[in-house]
Amino acid sequence: MKIFWLLILVLSSAVAASAQTVGPLLAEGGKGRARGEFVVTNNGVQPMVTTVQAMTFKLSPQGESIFLPLDTNNVVVKLLETSAKIGAKQNHVFAYEVQCMSQQPCLVAMLPRMVTGLHTSEGLQIGIIVPHSIYLCADRAKDCRKRVRLAAGVPAGQ
């Protein structure tokens, strides 16, 4: 009987446990345009629904990202998909194209929100968000993030 309850406990733990991975966390682009992708991995044993929202962000002098609604006057974001249902132990590639209409660098974040199950009948549904940040420079892509951080007043190494 004890083994039965232990088995139930182990199985319920397996069902409850979930893990979500997002990578890469950073992309750099040059000439005001970038095509890229990020991967969302469902390490769990239940299907996971992911919805992606694009936001603009700026940097504080301390290097912190301050997220803002997407600046559609200066940035055009094309997401191939804005949502996906990812099966157990599967991953999904979200591809995007970002165009910066400004001569200033454009900073865009893709925010995948990952939930297990579509609805909850009671209590709180838990969602996980891990940002994928895109640094888009008007000139070259190399060291775009580094240059943007310097321009924002972030001390090197911080």
Added chain:
Amino acid sequence: MNSLKRYAVIAVAFILTLGVVLPADAQAIVSSTASVNLSYVVGESITVTGAPPTLTFSGAPFPATGTMTIVTTWVLAATRTHIDTNLFFATPTAALTDGAGDNIPSSQVFANFNGSAFSACNSNPAPEVTGIATVGGTCNVGFGVAITSANRSGSNSSAFVLQLQGLSPSLPAGTYTGQLSIVAGAN
């Protein structure tokens, strides 16, 4: 003249013989060193483990959830300086709702962190996730870790419990549901 020719033939034959034999006795021929460039890209990633699909409240007088242990694992580049997580409600005025206009605001949802004191989920988010986590709807229980050369790959395990406090006695019976978000970001 004939003997001279004979000697010449013998000499040529000897040289030819040497030509055949000598390479076999010569030093080994060593090719120039070929090199192959190796590269292995370790991409940055953040993994959040342990979040249950849902949390339900039970008990009295302060209904509480079970313990939610969130493990955040990261692999970050040398240029990163900080990683933070926050828990938040997108709509602070209606953290939970019955769908009929009766709401439980985030100020009545309390959270604790690794057994510490409970605090209301009506704080402002950490700077790293400002704009994602909601102003006035964030639980003051996230963790923040400075990234150094010692922990560019690392993990953090944090245990959270949510509790309802100060519910209005006039709150009608019903099933209240909501969405809690956990955001993990690195700078």
